Amino acid sequence: MNSLSEAPKAEAITVVLLEDDAPTLWRLQDALTKAGYQVKAAGTLAEARACLAQGAPKVLLTDLQLPDGHGVDLIRETRRRFPDTEIMVISILGDEESVISAITVGATGYLLKDAFPTDIAATVRDLVAGHSPISASIARFIVRRTQSTPEPPPGPALNTTKLTPREIDILWGIAKGFSYAEIASHLGLSRQTVPGHIKNIYRKLEVHTRGEAVFEAVQQGLIKL
Amino acid sequence: MNDHADDAQPDLPGRERRRLQSSRLIQYLLLQAVIAGACVVALLQSLPGPPAQYRMSALQLTDAGIERAVTLPYFSPRRDAMNDPPRFSGQFVRPAGEATRPWSVFLPRFTNGVEVTVNDVVILDSRRDPAANRPDRNTPAIAVIPASVLRDGDNVISIRLFIWGPITGFLDRIWVGPDELLRPSYDLRTLVFVTLPVVFSSWQAILAVILGIMWVMRRHEPAYGVLAAAMAVGVGQAFLQTPMGETPFSKLNVILISSAPIESALVLTFALLFSGWKWQRYGWILFIPGVLLALAGLFGNQAMVRALFLILAVPMVGISLVIMAIVTARSALKRQNVAGLLLGCAVTIMLTCWIADLLSVFQMTPNRIFTARLSYSAMLVAIGAGLTWRFARALNQVDGFAGRLVTQVREAEEKLKASFAREEERARAAALARERTRLMRDLHDGLGGQLVSIVALSERGNGSAGIGDAARAALKDLRLVIDSMDDIGGDLMLALGSWRERAMAQLRPHDIALDWRAVTPQGLPVHPELRPWHVIQIVRLLDEAVTNAVKHANAKRITVRIETLAGADGLERGCITVEDDGKGFEITSDGAAAGAIKAARGLRNMRSRAARCGAELVLSSCAQGADQGTRVKLTLPHRFPDSEGAAG
Numbered sequence: 080m081n082s083l084s085e086a087p088k089a090e091a092i093t094v095v096l097l098e099d100d101a102p103t104l105w106r107l108q109d110a111l112t113k114a115g116y117q118v119k120a121a122g123t124l125a126e127a128r129a130c131l132a133q134g135a136p137k138v139l140l141t142d143l144q145l146p147d148g149h150g151v152d153l154i155r156e157t158r159r160r161f162p163d164t165e166i167m168v169i170s171i172l173g174d175e176e177s178v179i180s181a182i183t184v185g186a187t188g189y190l191l192k193d194a195f196p197t198d199i200a201a202t203v204r205d206l207v208a209g210h211s212p213i214s215a216s217i218a219r220f221i222v223r224r225t226q227s228t229p230e231p232p233p234g235p236a237l238n239t240t241k242l243t244p245r246e247i248d249i250l251w252g253i254a255k256g257f258s259y260a261e262i263a264s265h266l267g268l269s270r271q272t273v274p275g276h277i278k279n280i281y282r283k284l285e286v287h288t289r290g291e292a293v294f295e296a297v298q299q300g301l302i303k304l
Numbered sequence: 305m306n307d308h309a310d311d312a313q314p315d316l317p318g319r320e321r322r323r324l325q326s327s328r329l330i331q332y333l334l335l336q337a338v339i340a341g342a343c344v345v346a347l348l349q350s351l352p353g354p355p356a357q358y359r360m361s362a363l364q365l366t367d368a369g370i371e372r373a374v375t376l377p378y379f380s381p382r383r384d385a386m387n388d389p390p391r392f393s394g395q396f397v398r399p400a401g402e403a404t405r406p407w408s409v410f411l412p413r414f415t416n417g418v419e420v421t422v423n424d425v426v427i428l429d430s431r432r433d434p435a436a437n438r439p440d441r442n443t444p445a446i447a448v449i450p451a452s453v454l455r456d457g458d459n460v461i462s463i464r465l466f467i468w469g470p471i472t473g474f475l476d477r478i479w480v481g482p483d484e485l486l487r488p489s490y491d492l493r494t495l496v497f498v499t500l501p502v503v504f505s506s507w508q509a510i511l512a513v514i515l516g517i518m519w520v521m522r523r524h525e526p527a528y529g530v531l532a533a534a535m536a537v538g539v540g541q542a543f544l545q546t547p548m549g550e551t552p553f554s555k556l557n558v559i560l561i562s563s564a565p566i567e568s569a570l571v572l573t574f575a576l577l578f579s580g581w582k583w584q585r586y587g588w589i590l591f592i593p594g595v596l597l598a599l600a601g602l603f604g605n606q607a608m609v610r611a612l613f614l615i616l617a618v619p620m621v622g623i624s625l626v627i628m629a630i631v632t633a634r635s636a637l638k639r640q641n642v643a644g645l646l647l648g649c650a651v652t653i654m655l656t657c658w659i660a661d662l663l664s665v666f667q668m669t670p671n672r673i674f675t676a677r678l679s680y681s682a683m684l685v686a687i688g689a690g691l692t693w694r695f696a697r698a699l700n701q702v703d704g705f706a707g708r709l710v711t712q713v714r715e716a717e718e719k720l721k722a723s724f725a726r727e728e729e730r731a732r733a734a735a736l737a738r739e740r741t742r743l744m745r746d747l748h749d750g751l752g753g754q755l756v757s758i759v760a761l762s763e764r765g766n767g768s769a770g771i772g773d774a775a776r777a778a779l780k781d782l783r784l785v786i787d788s789m790d791d792i793g794g795d796l797m798l799a800l801g802s803w804r805e806r807a808m809a810q811l812r813p814h815d816i817a818l819d820w821r822a823v824t825p826q827g828l829p830v831h832p833e834l835r836p837w838h839v840i841q842i843v844r845l846l847d848e849a850v851t852n853a854v855k856h857a858n859a860k861r862i863t864v865r866i867e868t869l870a871g872a873d874g875l876e877r878g879c880i881t882v883e884d885d886g887k888g889f890e891i892t893s894d895g896a897a898a899g900a901i902k903a904a905r906g907l908r909n910m911r912s913r914a915a916r917c918g919a920e921l922v923l924s925s926c927a928q929g930a931d932q933g934t935r936v937k938l939t940l941p942h943r944f945p946d947s948e949g950a951a952g
Contacts (some may be wrong), residue, residue: 090364099758100753100760102760102761102764103756103757103760105760105764106759106760106763106764116314170749171752171755171756171779172746172747172748172752172782172786173783174744174786176741176744176745177748179464181485191809192756192760192900193755193756193759193775193776193779194809195809195812195813196763197812197813198809206376207362211948214802214805215798215801215802215804215805216787216790216801216802218801219790219792219798219952253801254797254798254801255795255797255798255800255801255822255827256797256800256801256802256803256804256805256820256822256827257801257822258820265825295741
């Protein structure tokens, strides 16, 4: 973790950071800049869009409640325009409602606003390396939604029908606090594949991607293949 | 009645079914043939008569001025008027010394009426007894000859035979002798041909009432109503007696005479309905003979009615019987039910008797005993038995149905209870989740954001680390409160999963490693009775243990062991152990820490939290050596207490 600050800066990773609370914005920006990221800070959706207009960043970090709109719209737009950009939502409590609603439009991770600076940098680095962070409560929330109930529980809607039994097992393991290593050994997987599975899960939950649109169109008979 | 469930094996292949049907038909026909044969044998039996020495067979007949010798039994030609009846006369001898014994004249059978005169004194006139005048009844007659009339030696007896159509006159052999010798034979005939029909008619009256009630209660089964009507007509015909001759009441006779075809039409209608036939408009055809007969009686004269009776009523009865035989046979074969079979046998008996009667009317048998009416009792018995059979079967079905119903209701009740409990649980969970979502949103929008700002601000200005720590602790506690409201379904592992993440975040800046070990694959047992407040107590207790290790023990590694242990009582208990490799502390004799007051308070807190959850807490600490460090071992109860007060 300490080695992060000494990471090669040759390929500077570009980050667009959108946060309306000024102290929090400074804090996050400091943590990322110190870790060697190239950060473009924005306080409103408009500013963030202006930053994005200049080209695709590697990472988009965004809050959800913003003075001129909702971060979910920006995540959706960014996912559509820049499929390779990693998108992460900044959350105060890591609560399912905000995190899941971001996931469904294309976010692949979340970051707690009060996380320690080193953790902030590490989380973004892991995300760029292809690992999506997931908390026990998010995992629990997702697997709960795979169990069909007559009355839909409160919270954002989630399309969990595409998850495989193995992915659900992984989510259960995370929800119960097992480490990736323990989950891998219980399920007979390689330890390295577990983070990949989690990213897959995030991608499957995303409902408004282009692929999803095509699928929906075929389902509705609008397009014939 | 139309329960086609009675149809036997409806899904057999066609050839197999036809074979089965034809074998059943043969069996049925054989049975009917046996019954008909038995009837014929029974009909051929003549009733025992008085001693032959008192029988008079040879008499002189004076008819229309011509006198000739005849032998009884004698069929007289048909007549339509009662004036100038044929007169039979003969002589009998009463031996001397018999004066003290009463003598009688016994006439076992005659049609239609007789007047018996002994030595020019009339001793019997059957016309005064309407029952004896009815040709369809086999009423015998006996008359004691007054002692003053009778004399020793030769006596003269003369019998006038009154005949009215439509059938021919008939006089059976007569007996004249001591009353004590004749009477048993008379009594036997009275029993068979008078008393027994009355018994049957009473039975018919009862049936009429039963069937009538049945029809009233079950209007959708008109067969019962029709049969009740038939029975009522029969009862009326049997018990209503009207004087002979052209009296104002004689019109009532018409109804009685036309009752036979009407009754047979009603019984036939019943048989058709019973075998599943739907009432059609042309069904009224069946009633035409009866109605015609009634009209003839009302608007014509008695002679006309009598003439029509032979043409309309008798064939109608026969046709009805034949159709009924076919219909009941079909029904009995198709449905294989007892009621149909009984009815079929009864129809066979009636048909046989009807044919015998017809032969008698046309003088093809040497006797005139009409048995059709008597054989009708077979039908009554069949109907009674069939009704009882159906009633018993229906009761059995009701019993079975009720039994099934009770079982089903019980099952449904249990399912309902289970589903209600599930529903309640789900409603509770949903309410909790809603509340949690609301709380989370409120905290997220308000307190949470402010705390984050405080954290950020405290980091910018140096020297206010305390503020940041406090704000971070507040956020941590917020997350704990929110998490504890989640419905974890009694699986404490789900709460520990979130706690692990928070502990990791807490330990990382202090460079303390968290070694998390779920020793048993399932981790901890599931506790359905687990409530959020239990979870908060346990998680805060664990927080306290970790915080102590961070703040006071100077530890490098904290190990959390999660396992399920089998207790001494064989029950499984969850066990969570938090162990550090720090400097440890001395524990005083009363279990409190000997060190700082703050640490002591923390330990006291942990103990009270454990007690509230009914958990067992064991603290051990070692200040130096290989086992250096502190160990907090929390053994969960097998069942969490319902309320905080319940725990010791």
